[in-house]
Amino acid sequence: MTDQQPTPDELATLEFSRVFDAPRELVFRCMTEPEHLTHFWGPTGVSAPLENIHVDLQPGGVFETVMVRDDDAREYATCATYIEVSEPDRLVWREAHSGITVTTTFIELDGDRTEVHIHQTNVREAFRSTAAQAGFLSSLDRFELYLDQLIGTRVR
Amino acid sequence: MVNFGNERSALQVTDRQLNATFTALADPTRRAIVARLARSDATVNELAAPFKMTLPGISKHLKVLERCGIISRSRNAQFRPCHLERNALDDVSLWIEENRRVWTERFDKLDEHLRDIQSKEGTS
Numbered sequence: 666m667t668d669q670q671p672t673p674d675e676l677a678t679l680e681f682s683r684v685f686d687a688p689r690e691l692v693f694r695c696m697t698e699p700e701h702l703t704h705f706w707g708p709t710g711v712s713a714p715l716e717n718i719h720v721d722l723q724p725g726g727v728f729e730t731v732m733v734r735d736d737d738a739r740e741y742a743t744c745a746t747y748i749e750v751s752e753p754d755r756l757v758w759r760e761a762h763s764g765i766t767v768t769t770t771f772i773e774l775d776g777d778r779t780e781v782h783i784h785q786t787n788v789r790e791a792f793r794s795t796a797a798q799a800g801f802l803s804s805l806d807r808f809e810l811y812l813d814q815l816i817g818t819r820v821r
Numbered sequence: 822m823v824n825f826g827n828e829r830s831a832l833q834v835t836d837r838q839l840n841a842t843f844t845a846l847a848d849p850t851r852r853a854i855v856a857r858l859a860r861s862d863a864t865v866n867e868l869a870a871p872f873k874m875t876l877p878g879i880s881k882h883l884k885v886l887e888r889c890g891i892i893s894r895s896r897n898a899q900f901r902p903c904h905l906e907r908n909a910l911d912d913v914s915l916w917i918e919e920n921r922r923v924w925t926e927r928f929d930k931l932d933e934h935l936r937d938i939q940s941k942e943g944t945s
Contacts, residue, residue: 679917679920679921681921681924681925681928683928683931683932685928685931685932685935686932686935686936686939687935687939691935691938691939692931692935695931695934695935701934701938704930704931704934704937705927705928705930705931705933705934706927707927707930708922708923708925708926708927708930709926709929709930781928783924785920
């Protein structure tokens with residue numbers, strides 16, 4: 666834990682970045698076209714069948730998938746709405762199933778490489794205001810470390 | 822892999838649960854109480870000792886922590902010691918970890934997919 670106080674915008678966020686060896690336009694298409702999404706949207710051991718991926722790439726449009734576990738065929742539907750679509754550098758959607766807003770930024774790097782940055786925000790107002798008043802360090806990534814420090818050991 | 826079937830799966834831990842935990846821990850006194858209880862169970866008197874706070878003041882904080890399941894209090898024992906329910910905090914850690922894993926695995930597959938389609942483009 667640091668003494669640095671987060672701004673309200675930093676509250677309850679989770680971030681990921683990855684650099685891909687591919688041009689930005691292509692990476693953007695992969696993140697928005699069902700024909701591409703079906704290849705990677707489900708994590709390990711989970712598929713995302715093409716027929717259940719719906720993308721209406723415009724603000725207010727849907728982004729829906731059904732992920733299916735490979736071992737027992739259990740299904741998990743995700744349902745999001747695009748808030749912002751700015752090809753090829755930025756996508757924002759809000760997930761109805763989780764209440765999380767996901768902002769994806771596509772950054773062009775040298776040599777036809779692209780950095781994809783995922784910023785997830787849990788924007789519940791009640792939480793925001795409480796945490797903001799307390800100046801509570803709650804960037805989720807750091808929060809996890811903080812919990813470890815707080816309770817001494819990993820609870821698992 | 823993602824345990825979609827597991828009740829405590831990251832993708833199923835609700836917003837509400839997470840928010841309750843965050844809100845409860847958004848207060849420095851409550852965090853100090855949690856840190857104290859991580860060492861051992863303690864009575865209200867023991868918890869109040871390090872703070873310049875009245876017992877009712879401490880009790881108020883304990884109620885918040887109890888309501889969202891971070892601590893529990895024995896109903897039977899005379900001094901009703903408080904106990905840290907580590908699982909409540911673990912849910913938050915678990916959610917963060919699994920969320921990160923989903924994106925990591927997704928991006929591993931995307932990386933592979935990008936290689937595939939680009940090598941096909943290169944050979945055609």
